[in-house]
Amino acid sequence: MPELLHTLPVTRIVTTAAALDGASVPEDALVLRTAPDEALVIHAEAADPDAITIDDAHAIVVADAGWSGGWIPTAAADTFLDGNCSWARPIDRPAFAQGMVAHLPVKLWFEAERTLFVVPHVSAHELTHRLREGGIA
Amino acid sequence: MGGGARKVAPDPTSTNRCRTLGAVSDDTFDFAGRDITFAPGDSALLALTRHGIHPAGGGPLCFAGDCPNCLCTVDGISYVRACQTPAEVGVRIEPHPTNGEPPLPAWDTEAKTVAAIHRRADVVVIGGGESGQAARQQAADAGRIVELLDTNDGAEAIAVYPGPIVVARTADGMVNIECDDIVVATGAAEIQPIVPGSRLAGLWTPRAAAHVQAAGIDLGLTVAVGDVSDDAAATVVAPGELVRFEGEERLAAVITMVDGAEVRTEADNAIVGLGIHPRTGLARMANFMDVEVVGDAALEPTVPTCPSSGIACPCSNVTVEQLDDIYERGFTHMELLKRGTLAGTGTCQGSVCTPYLRSFLQDRGQELQPAFTFRPMAKQLTMNEIAAGSHLPALARTSLDSVHRDLGAQMDRMGGWWRPWTYGDTDAEYAAVRERVSLGDVSTLGKMILTGPDAEASLQRLFPTDVSTIKPGRSRYVLMLNERGYVMDDGMIAREHDGTFFLTFTSGGASMAEMWIRDWSASWGHDIRILNQTMSLGAINVTGPLAKELLERATDDDLPPFLGHCNITVAGVPCKVLRVSFTGELSFELHHPVDRSVELWTALMDLGADLGIQPHAIEALFRLRLEKGHIIVGIDTDYDSTPRRLQHEWAVNMKKGDFIGRTAIERTNRLALDKRLVGFRTEGRAPFEGAVVWSGSDYAGWVTSAAFSPTIGAGVALGWLEAVDGEFPASVTIDGLDAEIVSPHFYDPEGARPRA
Amino acid sequence: MNEFWEAKVALQWGTLKPSYDVVIIGGGGHGLATAYNLALRHGITNVAVLERSYIGGGNSGRNTTVIRSNYGKPEPVRFYQRSLELYRDLEAETERWMMHDERGLWWITHTEAGRRTEIARAEINRAFGADTRFAEPEEIEREIPGINMNPAGEFPVLGGSFHAGGATARHDRVVWALAEGAMRAGVDIIQGVEVTGLKVENNQIVGVETTQGSIATETVVSAVGGHATSVADMAGVRLPIRTHPLQAFVTNHYEGTFDAIVASIDLGFYVSQTARGEMLGGAHIDPQPSYSRRSDHHFISSIAKRITALFPFMGDLRVLRQWTGSCDMSPDYSPVMGRTPVDGFLITTGWGTWGFKAIPAGGEAMAELVATGTTPELIAPFSLDRFAKDRALADRGSSGTH
Incomplete structure (x- = not known):
């Protein structure tokens, strides 16, 4: 069976909300703004903190191997979330949301055709197990 | 009065009290060993009725899920109403016991997984009758997303919880709907008779009678009593007020009172119309919000005639005589009446008896009482159904988890993580650390980057050490104190050359420490940046006298001095190396990206093969650190452990400025010391962990950690020594052993080995 | 007829007097x-018990x-052991049935640390008069019917303590028997009266203000649950108490x-x-x-999942009702x-x-x-x-969930 989740090429940013508003990241990177002053930047290839510019001398900008993720087709993702996510998901696409899913701290990036599930590496084993229990192969 | 009941002639040819089966197929289900045929669409109760069977032997039937009079055990699940159970081929139904309770499920019954579906709607309408449909239409016309729950459509509303969340049971599983507004259109229940004989078979509410008649069942000589609607057909109308029912098991006659005289009306069946009681349970359950109640559910309830005899609460089998008796004994408050008799505490949640309890108290001069607080659930769910969508709490797994399991480790639940307790030979693991070199997985340590203009200022106020004197490239042990001066956690503060700080905390302590730092810094208005890297960095402790030799094989970079740290490459993996010792031996903590952990571990194991390298698990680690007298917060500390009690005053700098806990420490230091954490030494063996420390026959504390030390050649222990009558005892016994009170630093007290 | 109804207790309600x-x-x-002990042990009967709603509510x-x-810890073991022993005699003393049933309590652990804690618990319990011993998994599997010894493969039962003195009793019946005993001895118990103020003069309590008028008294005992801090505040006393909800549930009735x-x-x-045959469960605050x-x-x-x-086997039990109480928590998890x-x-x-x-x-x-x-x-x-003396009774590990 193929692995559902892989280590994501992430740069983690901790700064101020204003600095994050003005940050520049590579165009092909996906930015998940996990808090007003924090973001996960998922790069297209390898994590690359140097490719990010932020106007904050104190910003923490570090490569972060601690995130696992996997893309799941929309229909399968929705079925799984219907059964395992008790909070209301965003309707617009694309959209970011985060919260407890299947009793694990999950970040979700919704696109029209697919959904990215992101979870701390330490919970990846468990999320994989629960995704499979939920019928995702 | 008989209202407008239709009169029909009895069928003179029938011998069955329920004279016509109606149109049934050959399909059957099992009831108490009998094959029961049924018509498509029948409920189990309707099918049983076709065969003249009352599943509980007697009691009025409502066919609406309001009363407890058709309870059965369906496929092993007790307390299921036959009127709400579809008649299906192969279903096995047992009658509810008439005496006693149903048995527990067999001990070896397995849990079953029930699916859960979470949905979102603007409005949930509960009830699919006229008023419910109207409410649904109205909301839909207003452009709102509406979810209608109708029991007749197989969506049974169970409960309303804060959220609000409406929980419903469907054939597909449990449905939890988060919504903004709720419309309760649950209609009204029919009030059931409470008179002598009301437990006989052959009694029907008007709607129930209409329902069975519409299914083609002939109820024979049918007597209407009270207010019976047009829909139910009766043969005869009994005049006057209902007094009692007569018969042996089945109804034989209805007795009414007309002008002070009893009138007896022979009957096969009776239709009893006593008015309605709105089903307000779900609306009352939702009393934390404004719910709209429409239709019959919003009607004022009928207050029935106060009963004088009979079973008032069929669920708990409470008689009117019992109500009378206990009321006379002072149980006059509605809640005491309920709790004293247990009326209203059963399966139907007071649906049958509540109207009567109200009329009972009103009859005795009390104001009309409101109905009881209505708690979830309105309809019952099995624990399997309730557990739908829920998961057991999951533990975190380090990036070396599979390595431990492959080594055959006994994994243990510890501080929110799976950790290897032992690889099978703890003595050998211990020896590898003391004599050669060993690896330990310390990825569970809390790890945090702290920076920003006020980072140092925050740390100065957070911790009792003088952070300003930690030089770049150096680290220091710190205690984390709360406002009461008690130790919450401990760890290391390391200052980087660029002025940022790297902090470590105990396993499982990272989240609490992060919140603690964030909350206090925010309250001080400090401008800081925090990144919790606990989940992002793995950590391997390379420890033992040959640790340096091993690492020198793995890196060309310089290793840090004792309590120093640096960022270097080890076996090709970028590592932050902290030289800090918990085992008492020369030790290096290698913090590294989690995706490189297995690679780093494997490389070090290979490089150390000829050095006799062997990994150590937690049990060995606990013994190693115990010999050094290193405390573990949460094991050797208690809720009220001050630095003084722990003999850790060396970690508190009272010459610096204010810090959290300082005021408390100043105050408590003026009080007499009542207990302190000490070392105990015993000959021959160690006391067990948790053993009481005795001074003669006086309690003098307890052992927090203990093990026999092969290196010391004695039992070594940490534990609390408490003052007895204001004096610390000089000699104590523990677990039947004479114990010497000693410094907890049993092994290498000068600390030469980690500095080597 | 319901055999579990309260067939004997008779409550004679008092009316409020101007002083007690x-x-x-x-x-x-x-x-x-x-109140019961004041009246029956010490002959002090000019006592009022003020209840805002109904007794035991x-x-x-x-x-x-x-x-x-x-x-x-020694102090709570001694105290609760005294209570446990008084409970044993309470039915005989009050001549009222409380469904008291001393059948033993199992604390199961699934961790190595938990094993050490339960071994320690057994030791300190025995030292101070409570009957507790450590039990290995084999005994637990033998003695507790229907137990899954390794739920989900992640919660192996590694042992536990067996507290032989562990018991249950019907809560309402305890309340009623004590109320009846106090009432018979002359104590006035009044329901539906709310305290609105406490009068203090020269640092001495002198009276109580209520929704039914003033009462003169020089001794007030606050036995309030849930709003203990509000009532103490009326006397200018600050309590280190926070109130947390605690939830519980019962199933339907099954053969016991x-x-x-x-x-x-x-x-x-x-x-x-x-x-009565209900399965009764709860969790943490x-x-x-x-x-x-x-x-x-x-x-x-x-909780159903856990x-x-x-x-x-409990998966097939049907839950009847859930409810919530208010727990007054002190900093050291002790009264x-x-x-x-x-x-x-x-x-x-x-x-x-x-x-x-x-x-008791x-x-x-x-x-x-x-x-x-x-x-x-x-x-x-x-x-x-x-708390001011820094003599807290840290015993969080034993507060448990019930």
Whole structure:
């Protein structure tokens, strides 16, 4: 069976909300703004903190191997979330949301055709197990 | 009065009290060993009725899920109403016991997984009758997303919880709907008779009678009593007020009172119309919000005639005589009446008896009482159904988890993580650390980057050490104190050359420490940046006298001095190396990206093969650190452990400025010391962990950690020594052993080995 | 006929008089037990018990009825053991049936650390008179029917302690028997009266203001649950108490064949079958302080999952009702009993999740304090001033969930 989740090429940013508003990241990177002053930047290839510019001398900008993720087709993702996510998901696409899913701290990036599930590496084993229990192969 | 009941002639040819089966197929289900045929669409109760069977032997039937009079055990699940159970081929139904309770499920019954579906709607309408449909239409016309729950459509509303969340049971599983507004259109229940004989078979509410008649069942000589609607057909109308029912098991006659005289009306069946009681349970359950109640559910309830005899609460089998008796004994408050008799505490949640309890108290001069607080659930769910969508709490797994399991480790639940307790030979693991070199997985340590203009200022106020004197490239042990001066956690503060700080905390302590730092810094208005890297960095402790030799094989970079740290490459993996010792031996903590952990571990194991390298698990680690007298917060500390009690005053700098806990420490230091954490030494063996420390026959504390030390050649222990009558005892016994009170630093007290 | 109804107790309600020797605020177990002991042990009967709603309507009627003394420090072991022993005699003394059933309590652990804790618990319990021993997994598997020894493959049962003195009793019946005994001896118990103020002159309590008028008295015992801080505040006394919700549930009634009282520390629940045959379960307090008595969905769904993991057979039981009580938590997870800085104002509070089991001993000790003016040795460690004196009774590991 193929692995559902892989280590994501992430740069983690901790700064101020204003600095994050003005940050520049590579165009092909996906930015998940996990808090007003924090973001996960998922790069297209390898994590690359140097490719990010932020106007904050104190910003923490570090490569972060601690995130696992996997893309799941929309229909399968929705079925799984219907059964395992008790909070209301965003309707617009694309959209970011985060919260407890299947009793694990999950970040979700919704696109029209697919959904990215992101979870701390330490919970990846468990999320994989629960995704499979939920019928995702 | 008989209202407008239709009169029909009895069928003179029938011998069955329920004279016509109606149109049934050959399909059957099992009831108490009998094959029961049924018509498509029948409920189990309707099918049983076709065969003249009352599943509980007697009691009025409502066919609406309001009363407890058709309870059965369906496929092993007790307390299921036959009127709400579809008649299906192969279903096995047992009658509810008439005496006693149903048995527990067999001990070896397995849990079953029930699916859960979470949905979102603007409005949930509960009830699919006229008023419910109207409410649904109205909301839909207003452009709102509406979810209608109708029991007749197989969506049974169970409960309303804060959220609000409406929980419903469907054939597909449990449905939890988060919504903004709720419309309760649950209609009204029919009030059931409470008179002598009301437990006989052959009694029907008007709607129930209409329902069975519409299914083609002939109820024979049918007597209407009270207010019976047009829909139910009766043969005869009994005049006057209902007094009692007569018969042996089945109804034989209805007795009414007309002008002070009893009138007896022979009957096969009776239709009893006593008015309605709105089903307000779900609306009352939702009393934390404004719910709209429409239709019959919003009607004022009928207050029935106060009963004088009979079973008032069929669920708990409470008689009117019992109500009378206990009321006379002072149980006059509605809640005491309920709790004293247990009326209203059963399966139907007071649906049958509540109207009567109200009329009972009103009859005795009390104001009309409101109905009881209505708690979830309105309809019952099995624990399997309730557990739908829920998961057991999951533990975190380090990036070396599979390595431990492959080594055959006994994994243990510890501080929110799976950790290897032992690889099978703890003595050998211990020896590898003391004599050669060993690896330990310390990825569970809390790890945090702290920076920003006020980072140092925050740390100065957070911790009792003088952070300003930690030089770049150096680290220091710190205690984390709360406002009461008690130790919450401990760890290391390391200052980087660029002025940022790297902090470590105990396993499982990272989240609490992060919140603690964030909350206090925010309250001080400090401008800081925090990144919790606990989940992002793995950590391997390379420890033992040959640790340096091993690492020198793995890196060309310089290793840090004792309590120093640096960022270097080890076996090709970028590592932050902290030289800090918990085992008492020369030790290096290698913090590294989690995706490189297995690679780093494997490389070090290979490089150390000829050095006799062997990994150590937690049990060995606990013994190693115990010999050094290193405390573990949460094991050797208690809720009220001050630095003084722990003999850790060396970690508190009272010459610096204010810090959290300082005021408390100043105050408590003026009080007499009542207990302190000490070392105990015993000959021959160690006391067990948790053993009481005795001074003669006086309690003098307890052992927090203990093990026999092969290196010391004695039992070594940490534990609390408490003052007895204001004096610390000089000699104590523990677990039947004479114990010497000693410094907890049993092994290498000068600390030469980690500095080597 | 229902054999579980209260067939004997007769309650004779008092009417409020303008003055009393002692006024007790709160008609729950602790207030009533204090009144009962004042009247029957010390002959002090000019006593009023003021109850805002109905007697036993607070946590006395919302708890999960477990009686135990398996604590982790000498002081609480002694205190709760006294209570456990008084419970043994309470039915005979009051001549009232309380469904008291001493059948033993299992605390199951699924971790190595938990094993050490339970071994230690057994030791300290035995040292101070409580009957507790460590049990290996084999014994647990043999003695507890229907137990899954390794739920989900992640919660292996690694042992536990068996507290032979662990018992249950019907909470309401304890309340009523104590109320009846106090009433018969002349105590006035008044329902539906709310305290609106406390009068203090020269640091001495002199009276109580209520919704039914003023009462003169020089001794007030606050046995309030849930709003203990508000009432103490009326006398200018600050209590280190936070109130948290605690949720519980019962199933329908089943034949009473599950004899064990079982708590799983790591799965975070406890369960027992009542004399009436209901399976009764609960979990930890809600983490957020609140006076709310609402039951929530997360609680019941989560606890059902955890219970059915350890006891799969319970998955087929149907849940009848869930409810919520209010737990007054002190900083050290222990009760607060005795004097306050205001003369004549005494408190018995901080009853967290362990109030029911302490009713007989708490009432006995508070009555003795009122009657003699001397704090009994048994409760001296639980005084309010222990926090200022840095003599907290840290025993969080034993507070358990019930």
